[in-house]
Amino acid sequence: MNFFIISLIKAGIVAAVLMTTLAYLQWVERKVIAHIQLRIGPYRVGPHGLLQPLADVVKLLTKEDLVPSHVNKFFYLAAPIISVALALTSISVIPFGPEIEVFGVRTYLQLTDLNIGVLVLLAISGVSVYGVALAGWSSNNKYALLGALRASAQMISYELPLALAVASPLLLFNTLSLREIVDAQAGYSFGFIARWAIFQGPLPQIISFIIFLIAAFAETNRIPFDLPEAENELVAGFHTEYSSMKFAAFFMAEYANMVTICALATTLFLGGWHPPFPVEFGSNYIPSALFALCGAVALYHALHPARPKDRFTLPVFAVVFFAIALAIAVPALNPILAPLFWFAAKTGFLLFLFIWVRGTLPRFRYDQLMRFTWAFLFPVSIVHLFATALAVALFTR
Amino acid sequence: MDAILFLIFAAIAVACAINLVVQKHPITSALSLVGVMGALAVIYLLLGAEFIAAAQLIVYAGAIMVLFVFVIMLLNAGEEKKPARPSWFAKILGVPLVIAVLGLLNFFVQHGSPDSTITFGEYTGTAKDVGRALFTTYLLPFEITSVLILVAILGAVVLARKEMD
Numbered sequence: 001m002n003f004f005i006i007s008l009i010k011a012g013i014v015a016a017v018l019m020t021t022l023a024y025l026q027w028v029e030r031k032v033i034a035h036i037q038l039r040i041g042p043y044r045v046g047p048h049g050l051l052q053p054l055a056d057v058v059k060l061l062t063k064e065d066l067v068p069s070h071v072n073k074f075f076y077l078a079a080p081i082i083s084v085a086l087a088l089t090s091i092s093v094i095p096f097g098p099e100i101e102v103f104g105v106r107t108y109l110q111l112t113d114l115n116i117g118v119l120v121l122l123a124i125s126g127v128s129v130y131g132v133a134l135a136g137w138s139s140n141n142k143y144a145l146l147g148a149l150r151a152s153a154q155m156i157s158y159e160l161p162l163a164l165a166v167a168s169p170l171l172l173f174n175t176l177s178l179r180e181i182v183d184a185q186a187g188y189s190f191g192f193i194a195r196w197a198i199f200q201g202p203l204p205q206i207i208s209f210i211i212f213l214i215a216a217f218a219e220t221n222r223i224p225f226d227l228p229e230a231e232n233e234l235v236a237g238f239h240t241e242y243s244s245m246k247f248a249a250f251f252m253a254e255y256a257n258m259v260t261i262c263a264l265a266t267t268l269f270l271g272g273w274h275p276p277f278p279v280e281f282g283s284n285y286i287p288s289a290l291f292a293l294c295g296a297v298a299l300y301h302a303l304h305p306a307r308p309k310d311r312f313t314l315p316v317f318a319v320v321f322f323a324i325a326l327a328i329a330v331p332a333l334n335p336i337l338a339p340l341f342w343f344a345a346k347t348g349f350l351l352f353l354f355i356w357v358r359g360t361l362p363r364f365r366y367d368q369l370m371r372f373t374w375a376f377l378f379p380v381s382i383v384h385l386f387a388t389a390l391a392v393a394l395f396t397r
Numbered sequence: 398m399d400a401i402l403f404l405i406f407a408a409i410a411v412a413c414a415i416n417l418v419v420q421k422h423p424i425t426s427a428l429s430l431v432g433v434m435g436a437l438a439v440i441y442l443l444l445g446a447e448f449i450a451a452a453q454l455i456v457y458a459g460a461i462m463v464l465f466v467f468v469i470m471l472l473n474a475g476e477e478k479k480p481a482r483p484s485w486f487a488k489i490l491g492v493p494l495v496i497a498v499l500g501l502l503n504f505f506v507q508h509g510s511p512d513s514t515i516t517f518g519e520y521t522g523t524a525k526d527v528g529r530a531l532f533t534t535y536l537l538p539f540e541i542t543s544v545l546i547l548v549a550i551l552g553a554v555v556l557a558r559k560e561m562d
Contacts (some may be wrong), residue, residue, distance in 0.1 A: 122451075123457055148470065176524055
């Protein structure tokens, strides 16, 4: 019984945090893209546009839910459900932190640890093609169909390098359970270099990390690989005929996939929730210091406001940052919050990378996209896998 | 609990399999097959063969059936037209063949060797066990199968190759 209650509480917390992250990730993306393009981005709804995601949700919920007359109704309605359900399921195997003790109950900061955790994620990402493919096909619209065809071809092709890039660090860890993978990356070689997969001997997995990231961009249909929704040729791609909440479901699925794949990259290559340098060198104080620094910057800008309203909003942000810094510094909370901070920081950096690339790179041409994966990425990842296998066989045990 | 789950997913598998044959539209049939694969994966999981379950989902549902659906979408295949009347072949041979298949099934269920019962969670099909079995006990069949698949791929490449002139 205890198990069910703990699982329910954890599932509730993870779902709430994930949903909020998805909503605000979109705000972050709009802000970052705006600043890259020398605009200020959403600013009108709430201070610094912070209530914009809520406004968007209300707008999408209250829009007319239109089902075109020429669609295949069953699959048209099923496709967004498939997409979003699969995208949200995959977060359940990601480990966010170590075993903790809350009110005398010991539990892991992870929903469930499976022996085949990595394979489950690969299986879900493989099956999630159906959501996109069915959406395009059932819409009975040429743009949607072309978008869906592109998306499924692209996702099938990039799944190969993705899976091979995942396989190389698995050779080092000798396990498929994500919790054990994180445990295998604990500790420091020479006392200060973190034993993350990208730094770990016998063969640092930097190449497979890069391959994984490139394939991840394609798997989530992000720029520079967002051919399925190239708006100047395909209107909006596979979700052209969708409106209201069903459109929002696809949007949510895209962001959830992004979060999951970044969390997976963090877990596999960046040591999960382990800090980048040992606790003896004070890595537990870094989160507090960073948040305090953010608060100080906010205060400084409140004294020299660029816009009149900043004089009132920025001190509030500063107080929030200082409060977080204090909370992490509390000795009782530090063992819980510090690992969560490192996990969120690494995942957040990768998410920022996704947005950064979107603001920087143009879109590929379709034949370039396909030739790139089959003629370059796939052979490189196979050779790298063999090299890793050789290194592991020669230098371990 | 295990038995209830088994019954549910066995029922889903059978229902999807029947739907696969009954449906007229190729996409619906293909997706029913995906349903069968998914239900089978759950049954593998109930037996304790986790790795096989994941491989079933990744390979069959995630790769092979996606290609099927992809090709059906690409060709934009419409609904099959039912022949007006079943052929004489089906009329004469249909019923006896069904009876023969059911009879064979019945025979094997009744006269299977006594130790062939399987309990839930009996197999510890971890990735390690499967890998060890593939590369030791079943190395030759494994290699021969890979060569067979390679031959199939080469055949497809030869068939699909554009004539150079």
